[in-house]
Amino acid sequence: MYYGKATDQSIQKRGECGGIITAMLIAAIEQKLIDGALVIKRGESIYDGAPYFATTREEIIEAAGSLHCAPTLSAKFIKSNLNGARDQRIAVTCKPCDARAIIELSKRNQINLENVYMIGVNCGGTMLPVKARETIRQFFEIDPDDVVKEEIAKGKLIIITKDGQHKELSIDDLEAEGYGRRTNCQRCEYNIPRMADLACGNWGVIGNDAGKATFIEVCTEKGQKILDTATLAGVITLSDAPAEGIALRRKLDGIMVKMARKAKATQFAQFEGEHKFEKLFAQFDKCNGCRACIDVCPICSCVECFTDQEFVVPKNTLPPDPMFLLTRLLHVSPSCVNCGQCEDVCPVEIPLATITHMVQSSVQGTLGYVPGQSMTDAIPLSKIAEVTA
Amino acid sequence: MSQSERAAVIDAQQWEPRILTFCCNWCSYAGADGAGVARMQYPPNARVIRVMCTGRINPVFVVKGFLSGADMVMVLGCHFGDCHYLKGNYTCDMRMSYLKVYLQAIGINPERLYWDQISASEGIKFTETMRKVVAKAKALGPIANELGSHASSAQQNRDSQGILICDVHADSAQQHGPTQGISADIF
Numbered sequence: 360m361y362y363g364k365a366t367d368q369s370i371q372k373r374g375e376c377g378g379i380i381t382a383m384l385i386a387a388i389e390q391k392l393i394d395g396a397l398v399i400k401r402g403e404s405i406y407d408g409a410p411y412f413a414t415t416r417e418e419i420i421e422a423a424g425s426l427h428c429a430p431t432l433s434a435k436f437i438k439s440n441l442n443g444a445r446d447q448r449i450a451v452t453c454k455p456c457d458a459r460a461i462i463e464l465s466k467r468n469q470i471n472l473e474n475v476y477m478i479g480v481n482c483g484g485t486m487l488p489v490k491a492r493e494t495i496r497q498f499f500e501i502d503p504d505d506v507v508k509e510e511i512a513k514g515k516l517i518i519i520t521k522d523g524q525h526k527e528l529s530i531d532d533l534e535a536e537g538y539g540r541r542t543n544c545q546r547c548e549y550n551i552p553r554m555a556d557l558a559c560g561n562w563g564v565i566g567n568d569a570g571k572a573t574f575i576e577v578c579t580e581k582g583q584k585i586l587d588t589a590t591l592a593g594v595i596t597l598s599d600a601p602a603e604g605i606a607l608r609r610k611l612d613g614i615m616v617k618m619a620r621k622a623k624a625t626q627f628a629q630f631e632g633e634h635k636f637e638k639l640f641a642q643f644d645k646c647n648g649c650r651a652c653i654d655v656c657p658i659c660s661c662v663e664c665f666t667d668q669e670f671v672v673p674k675n676t677l678p679p680d681p682m683f684l685l686t687r688l689l690h691v692s693p694s695c696v697n698c699g700q701c702e703d704v705c706p707v708e709i710p711l712a713t714i715t716h717m718v719q720s721s722v723q724g725t726l727g728y729v730p731g732q733s734m735t736d737a738i739p740l741s742k743i744a745e746v747t748a
Numbered sequence: 749m750s751q752s753e754r755a756a757v758i759d760a761q762q763w764e765p766r767i768l769t770f771c772c773n774w775c776s777y778a779g780a781d782g783a784g785v786a787r788m789q790y791p792p793n794a795r796v797i798r799v800m801c802t803g804r805i806n807p808v809f810v811v812k813g814f815l816s817g818a819d820m821v822m823v824l825g826c827h828f829g830d831c832h833y834l835k836g837n838y839t840c841d842m843r844m845s846y847l848k849v850y851l852q853a854i855g856i857n858p859e860r861l862y863w864d865q866i867s868a869s870e871g872i873k874f875t876e877t878m879r880k881v882v883a884k885a886k887a888l889g890p891i892a893n894e895l896g897s898h899a900s901s902a903q904q905n906r907d908s909q910g911i912l913i914c915d916v917h918a919d920s921a922q923q924h925g926p927t928q929g930i931s932a933d934i935f
Contacts, residue, residue: 635855637896671808686808718853725849743838
């Protein structure tokens with residue numbers, strides 16, 4: 360475990376916490392370790408981010424810095440727009456849910472994981488763009504377009520305005536009022552992406568380096584390789600992380616996990632108890648069958664969807680037969696990575712991610728499968744235990 | 749009398765559980781046949797669908813069965829090691845254990861799904877199982893209680909496509925004795 364930062368002053372300034380990820384990506388491209396990097400680039404404002412495949416130094420630098428109000432999942436983008444990384448080597452910066460989704464997709468032979476370097480970034484949660492704007496207008500009482508930088512750190516939403524003002528609010532207070540992070544982020548227990556090749560972040564960076572360096576945990580050999588490449592190229596400097604830093608990082612993670620478990624219990628409670636099916640059905644009844652959830656879901660990768668079968672979901676009815684969502688739930692929930700995309704895109708605001716995550720949590724024990732953790736666990740229900748005749 | 753009126757009358761007079769039963773062609777279906785040939789008596793609540801192997805049963809079939817108004821779904825397959833296709837019943841076993849937790853999670857009592865193994869020679873076990881399951885279904889009550897507001901559409905479903913048509917078969921089975929295997933296309 361290291362502290363690291365870029366050696367180049369301009370990259371340090373442009374990037375987040377020392378700009379080490381930017382520097383590593385540039386080094387990897389220049390040393391021909393990868394053909395390009397999939398990054399999230401800022402769009403019109405800080406509430407806008409889009410996946411972008413960068414292949415040059417300039418393009419990477421352009422995308423430097425972090426965005427907390429642009430929840431984009433890069434996993435399905437690799438599958439559909441980069442041909443599953445089958446014919447080029449790529450690096451991808453990913454949140455824990457991105458990393459888990461990439462692993463789930465590669466288990467389904469949709470992504471060639473050998474060609475993908477996953478540079479994980481700690482994530483304490485993301486906010487929906489529209490909600491974030493509303494929050495800033497309502498609670499900070501400033502124009503959201505005046506905000507030049509936002510940050511979610513230490514349980515606070517921090518913003519910096521054009522004229523240099525710092526303002527902060529407790530996320531807990533915001534969430535109590537129904538604002539704050541996305542609901543799936545509130546429930547998420549994976550804050551440090553240990554399933555990726557490298558886990559980077561600002562947690563556990565103490566002393567003089569605080570805010571100026573990045574904590575790096577190497578999780579796989581591939582992670583070591585990309586770090587070595589950058590070190591040999593001389594674009595980053597590394598130093599060993601102090602024990603207090605490591606302890607602090609672990610403590611922060613522990614706090615977040617505890618909060619997540621609490622959020623899980625409160626959010627699932629709305630469907631618990633008597634008449635559970637009725638409560639779910641009241642939500643399913645809103646469905647207009649647009650199939651957006653299928654489009655964005657990183658688990659949905661079947662060529663022919665079972666919900667297209669006339670005998671499962673009768674055609675031409677509105678709302679669609681409840682079998683539509685029930686079949687999807689049946690098929691997806693054992694592997695749900697709780698990325699929250701389905702809930703984000705749903706035009707009628709069915710809490711799909713909450714429902715799927717609830718089912719996932721209850722079947723997890725029986726199936727003995729935690730989604731998106733390693734390539735070695737088989738997809739649930741895909742393999743039967745060795746039959747002894 | 750139209751089908752829906754008929755359904756209402758049936759429901760009002762006496763509620764009889766409808767049990768959607770999947771039977772494996774090689775074991776349980778032959779077992780049921782054996783029970784019939786030996787003129788063993790068993791309650792006529794089952795609507796049997798013959799499948800070539802219990803490994804063919806997609807969990808979706810079971811969920812769809814409940815939503816179409818089946819009060820219980822029974823899956824009968826071969827004993828472990830007897831599968832005609834070597835491992836089909838292991839696959840089924842795995843799926844059933846998943847389905848039970850899934851049903852629990854969406855608010856349908858997992859007891860409503862019954863999975864057992866009956867071989868071709870076990871006609872007696874078939875009749876006993878049938879009695880046991882019917883008693884259980886009666887204790888659990890109509891599925892409509894759990895589906896709630898969806899029950900009306902389950903009722904509609906039942907009228908328009910599936911289970912009521914099976915009722916006709918079931919009635920004739922009652923008249924002619926339970927010797928014939930009853931097959932119906934629920935979907």
